Amino acid sequence: MAPNNANSPNIPYEPLPLTDFPRSSVFQDSPSLQPSGFDSPLPDRTSYADDSITNAPSPRFLAAALYQGDDPGNRGSYASQNTFGSVAPSAPGSSVYALNVHSGQPLRDDGPDSEQGPGTGTQSPLYLAEKHVAYAAPAAKSKRKLLLAGAALAAAVVVIAVVVPVYFTLVKPKSDAAASSTTTSNPASPSSTSGTGSPTAVTGGNGSKVTTEDGTTFIYSNPFGGFWYWDPNDPFNNNAQAQSWTPPLNQTFQFGVDRIFGVNLGGWLVTEPFMRVFLVPALYEKYQSTTPQAVDEWTLSEAMAADTASGGLSQLETHYQTFITEQDFAEIAGAGLNFVRIPVPYWAIETREGEPFLPKVSWTYFLKAVQWARKYGLRINLDFHALPGSQNGWNHSGKLGSINVLNGPMGYANAQRSLDYIRIFAEFISQPEYRDVVVMFGITNEPEAPTMGQGPLSRFYLLAYQYVRGASGIGAGNGPYVSFHDGFLGLNQWAGFLPNADRTALDDHPYLCFTTQSSAPMSSYAQTPCDTWSASFNTSMSAFGMTTAGEWSNAVTDCGLWVNGVGLGSRYEGTYPGSWPVVGNCTSWIDWQNWNASMKQDITNFALASMDALQNWFFWTWKIGNSSTTGIVEAPQWSYQLGLQNGWMPTDPRVASGTCANQNIWSPPLQAWQTGGAGAGQIPASVSSEYAWPPATISNAGAVTLLPSYTPTGTVATLPPPTFTVTSGKSAQTANAGDGWNNPSDTAGEMVGIATCSYLNPWIGPSASPPSPLCSSGAAARALPQPPVTPFPSRI
Template identity: 65%
Template structure:
């Protein structure tokens, strides 16, 4: 698209921003009885560097519009940091389909440094009083591939993100957004006992049925605290245009790489115009059961665009809006209550510290001391002390606020973009005279020379004599 200069290059993406999700959608979401929107945001909303092929800063403009529309229609926002430099999971919705470059490979530490900077910048903005009652939840990283870089390093990263978000909110408890941690595909049981005494943290799990086996996780809230299904759909198989990615085929038809024999054709699952009333009723029953079992959930997604070839939605069980229009999504989601169990499945109440009350933001020293930053070693790369790192010498980026005036034309204070003036640490940036690899480099490539390591600068890690020898790097899956 960038090369298509005759038609506007990357600027063509802005037409999508302008036309796909509009104020009308927010009005319909509210009318559907929903109360939250989860909005994915890539790091390029803040900046791009060097030759990164993303449209910089434009999506931020439209996120600000989303805040205005959410405020107008009484909705709340879960801001989800969805795409990190180098990719946190190797999937296309992280910016590029391919390798994992966060907490993995030679640029894994530098990419994590940069990602944490962006979390800090976003937190400073949404913690401002003008926005904190609309953007009330912050998913700090979408679907990090925990099996690749290990839960220990993921917890270290999450603890650093937690500290940055809470610092942005200022002193005292109850400030800033609720923090949502994706469980990193480790399972909910692996998070029991983590972040005890934190200030308003919750777990995010994505219980899709169509990409693998059935989930064995409990529907009841585990001891961690608030647990939310940050993504689910009504798809019981992976039929649908580009559900797995562009041109990658489907498991159901046996055309997806590594899948088994074909189960059948996808046409009956995608051609919703042929669905009988009985089939629509069955799908709605599944929707009601899912909503009741999950309790706290975000449906992926509100809307699917029409195919430019067929002129209709080709992934119907992923579109909430289409389900409302065609009759397989409940007109009132509250009607789901009791579908699975007429008793009240919520085990509560949550502890005071889990909701910002007494005991919040009192993380235990044995936990914080066990998960200090940075990690000692990364998968596919070895000791962090031998890897490239950035130095905190740059001026932090302050995200711009919208411009408002009252009826008399007097400017309305929309915030400075940076709440905590005491939060004045530098932003991580490349060090002159040092070599760095592309953030998206294959994780098997060796580090560059000369190195610009944290250990060499005594910037982010202990002196070499105090660095624990790293474990043997885990093989990549």
């Protein structure tokens, strides 16, 4: 082992499988900043005149263990086993196998190279280099032997010319990428299939041409040995691999060993004013002089619905279609990233009376994201970002205003409804067609635990966990990791939570920019993430288990248009509501077009330190749209894509390893039960009893028995699957894409209102009183509805 940092020669970090790379070894003293615990507090929560949001929490901007061990086992693509009702072999003999490397030697991922011996250069696969070593060079042959050899070669060419088209046209097997995650080569010559007489590429590596669903093309750039795979006649094939060091989708991602290098797709399926998505004119900027003024997706939806001349709410679908496309997924894999965290709102499932959101349409685009992630070997963390009633009152929860989940008179009913939606999402993503792509489920984004109380939130988390495991079953590979946000209480407050729970993760969102501002230059922040975050993440990986940073950014000030919300200014310039001193002018922090090489390197150093300190992370966010007013990105330190394009984000995230010198970065592995192994799912009865649902009281509302509640008698709003038409010879049929419900034993209804009871508006706020009487005399003595028991599924 060798150190990766010249300033820490005694730290035994594992060497990276890279050629030498330049690294800055100069780290200046970092400013003493405390991390923001509440991501942009608005102290009085009264910055808008609208009475409906008087009690609003502050709007805010969302924000090296290499693969080790032996082959963890290959999983054939689900479609290969089931689409046509037959089982295809898992593929050492498949067409994809020839594209992969099977040597135990490390793969170079720095592009084509001249032959330098075994294992060098992606254009000279390792299995060929092995043959050069294993077999001596042939001795000089006679002329007759050479002629015979030439004749044989010519005959072989003829055979290949006949057999290969027939093979790919008629008998191409549904194949697996059987190589281990560290030895898969970059397929320079993509395989093809021909169902109509014209060849169509189904896989390719660096430099290959990709044809998208709408017929447009682009060149795939991935210098890291990754390759894409998409065969429309095999739509659930999981052969693709993002990079050589990331296991392909048909192999297990070993949490705690394989590192998460992730990015958020913020502002796509849950819009935010800050994101100012790339439409002309941009979504929110267009509706700043309207009534209502667009400050969140609720008011944006109302303004759009009234704007029938521009297409009404259909403008949102135009946004879904254009803001994130397939090419973004290809670029993410080519940037060395292996995960995407996708915020999804409850209205992807349904809306109820009075809720103005565009219902169900965003789900269609999440399904596209699954397809694109599958194509490029990326894994997904589905993040439940916006709950009915709002879990934090911030604009990204759908409606800026009050907290109405586990808080206020509708806090219990909204929690019941939210748990239903968690169950519905879990049932869908646990199906075998999707579980190898959507491998993590963030069940609630940023709940305001200081308002709700950790006890009620813990009970909510346990029941949500039981719903997810009920949908998928216990044990590695059965459904997603369940990710709990720390609720702004700090990672240490969740140490030991739910011992022996099967595959749970803890999520923290460390930001520096939403607290006290500093005039210190960017160069002074080089080690701030190491000093601020390393220790807590190291401890949590041991005390809780899998711990991730679900959001972080390069921002060290709150500069940037609408970073804090529409019209709220910035702390840095002293224009944010409250008593904030003027620290400086924001121009230098957002004028990225004039940043010099030193500034870009300073931001890069901060990014590297953050990546190393956080260990498993999702940067917020992949892209920021151009402002329709200025035509440029006005929050540059929040865009990973912009940083790559302009030189302040590392082109390979692995180079971050070793940046946090002397920080004792956590070493794998996780405990067995934390990865679905022995003991997984055996939560002690005393713990289950301690966190039994429902809580006795709801914050700012009182006894739960005196509050409006729902009953499980409704029809479950299941999520529809995508539709794929596959062809075999002259016949066409629809591929089995699942029915949206993994556990057929779960037949409980959806939580809906009781006909004889009264309910408040789900977004009413904590100051309202419960209806009185709550129910008619015939229902007044009803028992509090209990959550349905969901048996573990038999489908594995």
